[in-house]
Amino acid sequence: MHFRFRNSRKKLIIFLDMFITAIVFLVLSYLVSFNNGGKEIGFVNILPHLILMFVCGRISHYMFNTYKSIWRYAECKEYMTLLLSGVMGYFMFLLIDDIVLGKQFPLLFSLAGYSTSILCMLMMRFAYQIYRKRNTQRGASSGLPLAIIGAGSAGVTLLDEIQADPNSGYRVCLFIDDSYEKIGKRIHNIEVKGPISDLPKLLAGTGVSELILALPSIDHEKKKEILELCATMKCHVRILPDRLSLIQNDHDKSLSNSIREIKVEDLLGREPVSLNDKQVEQFIRGKVVMVTGGGGSIGSELCRQIVGFHPSSLVIVDIYENNAYDIEQELRFLYGDKLNLSIEIASVRDEEKVNQLFQKYRPNIVFHAAAHKHVPLMENCPDEAIKNNIYGTYHVVLAADRYHTEKFVLISTDKAVNPTNIMGATKRFCEMIVQSMNRISKTEYVAVRFGNVLGSNGSVIPLFKRQIEKGGPLTITDKRIIRFFMTIPEAAQLVLQAGSIASSSEIFVLDMGQPVKILDLAEKLIRLSGYEPYTEIPIIETGLRPGEKLYEELLMRGEELISTSNKKIFIERQKELSPVELHDKLGVLQRALEVGSISALKRAMKLVIPTYHDPEEVNRKSVSLDYQDVILKENIKIENVG
CATH class of the missing domain: 3.40.50.720 (NAD(P)-binding Rossmann-like Domain)
Structure with missing residues (x-):
């Protein structure tokens, strides 16, 4: 049906062009008198020449595809093409007319008629375009x-x-x-x-x-x-x-x-992290790379970026088979047989399984992203946080040493700094495990620390957007709360960059710009969606969740900060934990796990992590101080090093 309509429209334009040409020459034949052998030539006498002109013009238009143009969208290019097609058709006509019909058609007469015909064709198309545009604008x-x-x-x-x-x-x-x-x-x-x-x-x-x-x-x-x-x-x-x-x-x-x-990143006003592709490719190319937690938000993005740097093989380890399946299907669709990809469904808590995987694949590089990360859930289940985050990390760290992995990169969080919750405290312990391996292992161990990741599972921003789409209300735990933010690709880039430049026992910190007040963010998102906060879409304060503090930090107080080749990435030097101290701390945690009560586990965590404090204590102090000013000073500290 559509083809028949297009074909009919094309025939109509061809007919109109021929009709215009015929009318122009008909009018000219009556307006202009000239002699040929003493006789006046009328329209009938020039008809054979006109038929030849039609044929030459049709051939020229076919060569330039002018009848395939959609003239309501035509621009200067289409009009110039029609003009050039007309010029070529005219010269073709002159050549053939002279050979076939002889010099019976006066040059000036044919030029005037043909030029006028082309001009009328252009005007017809232009008038049609103006008509359609005005009709559309009226609609x-x-x-x-x-x-x-x-x-x-x-x-x-x-x-x-x-x-x-x-x-x-x-x-x-x-x-x-x-x-x-x-x-x-x-x-x-x-x-x-x-x-x-x-x-x-x-x-x-x-x-x-x-x-x-x-x-x-x-x-x-x-x-x-x-x-x-x-x-x-x-x-x-x-x-x-x-x-x-x-x-x-x-x-x-x-x-x-x-x-x-x-998007929220539009409101952050921060330049993205620049990635040194050559350095990272040199780090990754030809290596066996293992990513634990490879199906999660950060882990899957790491996998996407790693395959672009040509590893010899990529091993994705995850306990949740649905996430692992999704990233496997995505990578196989994009890279097919070019990518040597292995998927292993396993928990890092299973020490025997972890050792089997390292023995099987002998990874050169390990990115350890497997962890329980939801703060309120881990407050209620501290035993699971300790078993998965601390002991899981310990198993992978020891396996990396045992099977001579070249580099081990731990994914950490700003919640590990002066933690007020079990999740943050366990991640701080993971950093200490990594640092304890310095000087006793040939493997280079490094931790990478960053803030909240936009769009990750459980992130507040997707929640805000869903609440706005439903007409509200927006829920916020505390109107005073502030956070650092970065995008998932930035987080993955930081991890890769840090891994490529790191040596053993370093903690890398990203200059994440100014912290953001979550309430301000919520209000802006509502207004930019075309609504008025508090009237059209309410904002409800639900109270701080268990273990949550009003602000997060990126640095341990009083520790040394060192710049790197990337102006956005810094190294935080800390006192290393000896293997003996680590063993003693793990013993404290093991005894608490045997007791099994939440209170016993939290007391044990406070013993092994001296910077771990109750959130109520930290939040009370931050209310009496200007906690935003504290964070800004920490940020200035980073900028001064840069």
Whole structure:
């Protein structure tokens, strides 16, 4: 059906072109009189020449594919192609006409008629395009009023797509830009206003309820500044991705389909971690790499990035078969037989199984991401946290030493710093296990510490988005709480980079920028979704969860901080734990596990981790102090080293 319609439309255009040419020459034959052998030549006399002209023109148009163009979307290129096709057709006609029919058709007459015909064809197509565009704009006049921030090439292309689509549901009211060359002028009849800093004033009285940030080349700090300005108004804000994302999304060339909702990382205003690809590839290429917890949020992203650096084989170890299956299917789909991939369903708590896996694969590099990480759950089940996080890590660490692994990288967390919960305390103990191996093993051990990971399982941000979609309320444990944030790809990049530059017993810390107050984040997400916090979408305070503190830290107080070749990554030096001390601490934990009570386990953890304190004690102190100021000072400490 569609083919028949397209074919009929093509035949109609060909007929109209022939009709235009015939009318033009018919009119000219009556307007212009000339003699040929003393006789006046009328339209009938030139008909054979016109038929030849039609044939030559059809051949030329076929060669240039002009009848395959969709003229309602035509641009300068299509019109130039039609013009060039006409010129070629005319010269083809002159050559053949001279050979076949002889010089009976005056040159000036044919040139004038042919030129006028081509001009009329162009005008017909242009008139059709104008008609369709106006018809589309009339159909979209009842759409939601929209403003585009950015009157550059991306913004103009976006405008064209919206205006060309009668079903877009939007009506572009104005552009907003900082370029004084554009401010006050019009693009496709849409006024450009500015500067962007006057956004609230520029939108007053326009009725605009939707904003699209169409500045794909903008830097992160400027993007954050504009989005914070947008958050002061009741507008739904969306964004065009950066140019790299647009290029990677080459399966969909439409800008309008690339528009996405605001992500929290857009509000952080922090440059992403830069990865030294050559250094990491030298670290990974040709090696057997094992990732424990390889199906989790961080572990699976590590696997995705590792395979890009050509390991000889990748071994994914995970106790949860669904996650392991998902990442296996994804990698096999992308790499097929090019990737030597093994999946092992196993728990790091099983010492015998861990040793079997190391004996079987002899990994050169181990990334240890397997851990219980949910703070409230581990407060209720401290025995499981100790068995999985501490003893699981201990088993993998010893196996790495026993089977001569070159490098072992532990995934740690900012919750390990001055911990107030069992999960954080167990991760701090894991760091101590890693440090205790210095000087007694040929394996290089390193820990990598970072803050909250956006979009990971259990992260607060996906929860906020789901709550906004349902109309609220948003739930927040405490309105004073602040956190460091980073993206999952950044976390994986940090781990790889740190692993490539590390030597034994080091703890790596990322410069994560300024900490974020969760309440501010919640309010901005609500406003940028087009709602008003507390009135349209309530924010409810539910109270701190067990083991939760108001702020997290990245550094142990008073410890030495050393810069690295990457300006975003630093080394924290700490006092190493001797193997004898480690053995004694493990004995304390083992006895507490035998007792089995939660209180006994928490007391034991406080004995083996001197920096572990009750959250109530830490939160009381932070209320009496300006805890945000404390974190800012810690951050300045990192920046000064950088």
